[in-house]
Amino acid sequence: MNATAVLIDELRRCRSSRGLNQEEFGRMISYSGTHVSAVESGTRPPTAEYVRAIDRTMETGGLFTRLLDRLPPLDQTPVWLREWITVEEQAVSLRWYEPVFVPGLLQTEAYARATLRAGELDASQIEQRVRSRIDRQAILNRDQPPNVVVMLDEAVLRRTVDGDRDLMREQVDHLIAAAGLPNVKIYVVPEDAGLYSGLQGGFILANLPDGLVFGHVDSQVRSETIGARTEVVTLESIWETCARSALPRRLSLDLIKEVAQSWS
Known part of the structure; x- marks a missing residue:
């Protein structure tokens, strides 16, 4: 239990x-x-x-x-994340927008470890969170997995982590592989989209089987799960605004492949 x-x-x-x-x-x-x-x-x-x-x-x-x-x-899980993981495990669909990092569900172990090293964590906390993050990815391949739509700012693909080009090539290749899963779609908001509302911060929207929708947001000082309908509606509106700036799915994948080559 x-x-x-x-x-x-x-x-x-x-x-x-x-x-x-x-x-x-x-x-x-x-x-x-x-x-x-x-x-x-x-x-x-x-x-x-x-x-x-x-x-x-x-x-x-x-x-x-x-x-x-x-x-x-x-549970070997941070306080701020426990509630969201429960939501994530129950979700029938997830919409994840990120302007800074590759979403945790699509990170390689090396990329996850490198991004966590950038924070204020000791070695044991980093390893604990890496393992938690990788374990969460099992939902993508389970029976009846959630439909996952990821939207990334192009900067996510081009931002080096620890100056390690091989790490970034591995990570971007991993995104390409994930885009081949039947339940995963990845879109990219190109650099020439300029300023748009999503740049204020990443967020996730989860649809549960009973029709309830939860949101999740991060900030420098806290992360929280959002259930209030008015706040969820705001996040859904921002999602739609970001989607209008994103490239179509095929062009998004072409751009991801182009960036992968640039890390070689």
């Missing part, structure tokens, strides 16, 4: 020990019974807002919030 499953089991126990069914429990914490059922069955992630509502209503003294914060070390 992984750490997230432990939390879900304890949330279920909290409800059942009080003799409440899912509908009754949902009304008490201001969520629908359907939402409670989805969390307890593992089809919807237990978000920070959700567990805070339970702590507050059930007067647990913040037990589930503390458990949520302490689970990531057990």
Whole structure:
């Protein structure tokens, strides 16, 4: 049983020990019974807002919030990423825009390690996160994998990492191979697109089986999973704006192949 499953089991126990069914429990914490059922069955992630509502209503003294914060070390996953990984694993489709780095799902191990070395991490943290990142890529080849649409700024392809041209050639070749998967599409926003809204920062949109859409954004000081509909709509609007600046799929692949040659 992984750490997230432990939390879900304890949330279920909290409800059942009080003799409440899912509908009754949902009304008490201001969520629908359907939402409670989805969390307890593992089809919807237990978000920070959700567990805070339970702590507050059930007067647990913040037990589930503390458990949520302490689970990531057990999963060997950073605090800010745990919630998103749960969403990512359940997604039927992912839309990922990146103006700086190759998205984690399409990174080679060498590229992942090099980008993490650029941060404020020690050697053990780097290796832990590299392994987590590579393990996450298994969703691309599982039975019924998500449909993944990646949109990159051209600068991502041309930005050297550690000045290592061989590393970059390997990474760009890996992108070409990934573009051959039936569930992966890659688009590139060319340099001559000039300034456009996506350059303000990368983000991901995940569609879950129940139709819910989550977003994920990074910043210098924090990363977060976004569920508020108004914020998700904003990200979807930015995605559409970026898509209008991107090259068609075939021309995008041609550009990626051209850049691969430039790293030789």
